[in-house]
Amino acid sequence: MTDDLRRIAKERFGWDRLRDEQVKAMEALMAGRDALAVLPTGAGKSAIYQVPAPLLPGPTIVISPLLALQQDQIASLTARNHASLQAVRLSSAEGRAERAEALEALRAGDAEFVFLTPEQFADPARVAQIKALKPSLVAVDEAHCVSAWGHDFRPDYLQLGQFIRELGRPPIVALTATASPPVRDDIVERLGMRDPEIVVTGLDRPNLFLESVHCPDEQTRWRRLLARLKESTPPGIIYAPTRRATEELAERLVAEGMPAVAYHGGMSAGDRERAHEAFLADEVEIMVATTAFGMGIDKPNIRWVNHIALPDSPDSYLQEIGRAGRDGQPAQVLLLHRTEDTGLRKFFTNVSVDREEVSSLAALLRSVAPDPITRDELEERTGLGARKLGQLLSLLEEVGGAQLLHGSKVKAPRWAPTPAKSAELAEAQAEKQQTVSRSRLDMMRNFAETELCRGQTLLAYFGEHLDGTCGHCDNCLDGSAQAGLDAAGAVPFPIHSEVRHGEWGKGIVLSYAGEQMTVLFDNVGYKTLSVPVVEEHRLLRRL
Incomplete structure (x- = not known):
């Protein structure tokens, strides 16, 4: 089976090797099992369903939220110029004749992949058409969108589990670049995945240099940003917290002679498309955007990603910085934060239920x-x-x-x-x-303010562990990260062990960094605790 997968990868995609984590997930799908793959941007998530697909008997359903992303993936498959890799799409962008032609190609076996947005499942006739094709695999791209705990929750994704059951429950592969433990659990539950092979790896990006700077006021933040841009090689992305902030910052940068364009969800679809295309074509060097920009973007030469406010969570942050350095070359990541950012983010995460x-x-x-x-x-x-x-x-x-x-x-x-x-x-x-959302914001603030290794701190949130310091952050560069590591003693609880706190209840130990430990509690979310205080007051007991 593994030899067949490697042969397909070589003959039809031109890949000399597959990563171990890709093979692990592919083998699960070939055995009829489900798989959840959390791999960084550019690590070959799509290959996990593309390579096994020609070896399976029926077509492969690919569900993703953006038409532009689907078009890119279809173009990539078409460029392989192989009959077994032909792809079609059923969406609002196709006319009735095009959709009929696509369905006929699938019935005749002339197309292997069919791309859908979740909105297509609103039509019972469409569901019946897809079921009649007897699909052998369902790939859910950007799977974090199914989770209300995720950073980009989309209500349309909630019906995916039911839709897949309607199809006769073929194997599912869920793919995302960022999913913390509660998001992973939510994906598995909402999609109805059964004993999935879970692959989480490669979240550390050694070619990204992580840096965080506290700014006492807005003028300092602007000066630091301007100085960094003048010494940085374009192209790059600046993430701002609000729509208004993107427009104002883009105007200020243009006034400074720096080609920049704004992008946010309040713009018309045409304006967003023009901004997107101009950036992809290197006609504009700087994209100033809210989090509305970036999902599925395939631009390998982004040399830096700067944030001018604290992101709402490490989930969002890792997803956004992952757009830098996809070509494997060095890239810079700068976070310019103020204490006031926390209040703004808490306002955004405040969800009141009437x-x-x-x-x-x-x-x-x-x-x-x-x-x-x-x-x-x-x-x-x-x-x-x-x-x-x-x-x-x-x-x-x-x-x-x-x-x-x-x-x-x-x-x-x-x-x-x-x-x-x-x-x-x-x-x-x-x-x-909301409690968990605020705990994620606390974790983001902890990352921004820590004097320990930022790579370790970020990966701890996702339940990953680095042996030693990351070597590619500002704290590693100035020696404070290693000093913190040297000062740490023996750990009181093994990583991934279950513990209980007298007030916060049950949790799981995610990681250690210096004299701090990160625990994810079921009821209150993420907490960063002092190891000496935990030991002295016996705050945790192992289950």
């Missing part, structure tokens, strides 16, 4: 039971926006007050709690999610 709103939604679902109701109807009858409705339905699903079906339909389960109880449980669940 009990009356949730109770009314639950009551509406019960009033039409046992019949389902579409999300479009729910939007119309409740007045809720699509994103808000998606968040509330997600909460209701988690507490047993709603069941999400294919075709964007929702119904109240037979044994659903009363609307009032559903609202109470949903509010508690939202508070728990």
Whole structure:
């Protein structure tokens, strides 16, 4: 089996070797198992489904959120110029004749891959068409979008588990560049994955130099940014926290003679596309963007990524800096942060749940039971926006007050709690999610302020461990990281061991850095603890 995979990789893709983590996930799929792969940007996640696909009997379904990303992947497969790697797409961008032609190619075996966005599952006829093809594999790209704990949650992804069951439950491969332990657990649960092969590796990027600078005021932040840009080789990305900040900063940079363009979700699709294309073509050297920019971007020569505010979590941060240095050449990563950034991020992560709103939604679902109701109807009858409705339905699903079906339909389960109880449980669940979100922000602030190795600190969040310091951060360069490592004593609990805290409950030890330990608690999220204090006061006990 492994020899066949290597042969396909060589003959049809021109790859002389496959990475061990790729082979591990591929072998699981060939054996009919599920797989979850968390690999950094540029590490060959797509190969995990592309190489086995020609060896499996039916077509491969590829689900990803962006049409532009799908087009890039289709173009890449087409460029291989091999009959077994032909790909088609079923989306709103194709006309009826094109979609019919694509389906015929799949039925005839003339196409191996079919790319879909989650929105396509709203059409029961489309689901029936895909099921009739008897797919042998479902690949879910950008899988972190399925998790309400993730940094880019998309409500449309919530119906994927149901959709895959409708197809007859072929093997699933979920792919993402960043997924912390709770996000990984959520992906497995929401997609209905069964005993998946989980591959998490390569999150350390030695060619990225990590640097963090505290700025006492905005003027200092601007001066530090300007000085860095003048000494940096373009192209690069600057991430800003708000839409307004991207536009203002792009204007200031242009006034300084630096070609820059803004990009954010409030721009028209045409303006975003033009900015995107200009940056990809090296017509513009600097992209100033919110987190709306970057998913699926395939530009290998980005030489730096700068943040002018604290990101909301290490999940977001790792995803964003991963866009630098994809060609393997050295790249710079700079975080310019202020104490005030934390307050801004807490404002953004503040999710309030109106009990009356949730109770009314639950009551509406019960009033039409046992019949389902579409999300479009729910939007119309409740007045809720699509994103808000998606968040509330997600909460209701988690507490047993709603069941999400294919075709964007929702119904109240037979044994659903009363609307009032559903609202109470949903509010508690939202508070728990908010607590975890704020703990992730605390971890991001800890990364920004630490005098220990930044590589170790960042990977600890994802449950990965570095032997020794990373050697590619500012603290390693000035010697403080090694001094912190030398000062550390023996660890009180093995990495990945389960522990219990008297107040915070059950947790898992993720990593150690210097005299600090990182623990992920089920109820309160991430905590960074002092090892001497833990030992002196016996704050943790092993389970």
